[in-house]
């Protein structure tokens with residue numbers, strides 16, 4: 393499979409190339425040159441497959457030319473054999489129509505493990521083949537950092553420097569990063585906000601001192617391999633609910649538009665998806681874009697769902713490119729204008745292409761808390777606030793008839809409630825316990841360095857401590 397950039401001028405790459413590259417050299421994002429498609433018979437034949445076998449079946453066309461089927465199967469068995477639930481992503485029924493898809497049975501209790509655990513192994517495989525090393529530099533507001541560190545800890549050819557804003561991530565999130573003791577893991581607590589940390593990282597990718605010394609890599613969801621791994625659980629859940637004979641709808645708590653874009657990919661591959669609900673918190677740029685065509689950024693307000701407090705959703709560009717007719721030159725122009733003015737209108741083709749499958753809804757903090765209360769009282773389920781945003785949107789659009797009553801409606805449960813215990817306790821009056829498999833998170837020793845807020849201090853630390861410098 394070949395991959396092309398959404399901005400039209402970067403070279404096409406194979407799967408190995410896009411996995412190691414992250415962002416395309418023209419600033420765009422890589423997407424497959426065409427969507428592989430499964431027939432209803434092929435989908436029917438996937439029923440009953442164990443998750444690792446299903447994962448290999450779904451991902452095979454995307455990795456063709458870079459991994460053999462045996463190599464892929466070995467990877468999926470290694471990665472998904474280690475999850476905390478035999479089904480990997482189990483479904484839980486809430487009432488006649490509503491379901492939860494639990495995506496938090498990986499090591500750091502959020503859905504990001506499903507893809508990052510695989511990405512770590514893919515890095516190791518491809519770097520060994522090329523006899524190269526990779527230095528990952530990233531900034532995190534919590535979930536991505538912990539999942540990425542867990543995914544690469546102890547790998548021989550990968551080193552990770554993860555910046556978090558000092559004092560601004562939750563205790564659970566911080567400890568999931570700082571108690572991982574491996575020589576290739578470096579935690580940096582940076583004075584300032586997440587945006588400051590993120591700005592340092594972006595600057596490092598264009599700093600010639602850095603890029604001439606280190607082979608830099610990215611782990612955020614601009615990396616295609618992450619989205620690919622997330623397509624699998626749409627198939628797994630729809631098959632259990634009767635696909636391909638029956639259509640299924642999904643509500644997806646959305647920040648960077650990665651997880652819900654994976655649902656779009658599943659639909660393009662032939663899975664009969666009735667509707668994808670893009671659920672946002674009050675940072676609702678995507679809701680405004682999908683309901684009124686107005687994609688304009690206006691600052692981030694902190695909420696009880698920090699992983700969705702995002703101003704600009706990188707992966708939305710992938711949808712605009714595909715729905716708008718795959719015109720890379722036009723996309724490059726549209727994104728240049730957006731980067732200058734922080735606002736753009738969707739073209740008619742983009743708006744129509746998006747509305748064929750997507751509907752959006754937003755939840756404020758009161759609505760989110762009510763969704764947690766409903767799940768607890770009506771179905772005995774303690775859910776996290778991000779999942780609550782999704783469940784609020786699902787119930788609102790089912791009540792409005794946007795999703796017909798006979799269609800199963802699955803809300804993606806993106807994090808374990810124990811990751812956000814304060815917000816959960818305020819909403820439902822009980823404090824969720826950490827699952828036993830994360831071990832003694834609060835008894836383990838932490839290790840991180842504190843770095844002053846300026847760029848030079850961060851860069852000097854990374855250059856001074858990178859083993860492959």
Ligand SMILES: *Cc1c(COP(=O)(O)O)cnc(C)c1O
Nearest residue numbers: 535647648649650651699806807
């Ligand atoms: C990252 C994250 C999201 C948002 O996912 P995107 O792919 O960025 O849209 C939602 N919920 C949780 C718990 C997350 O960690």
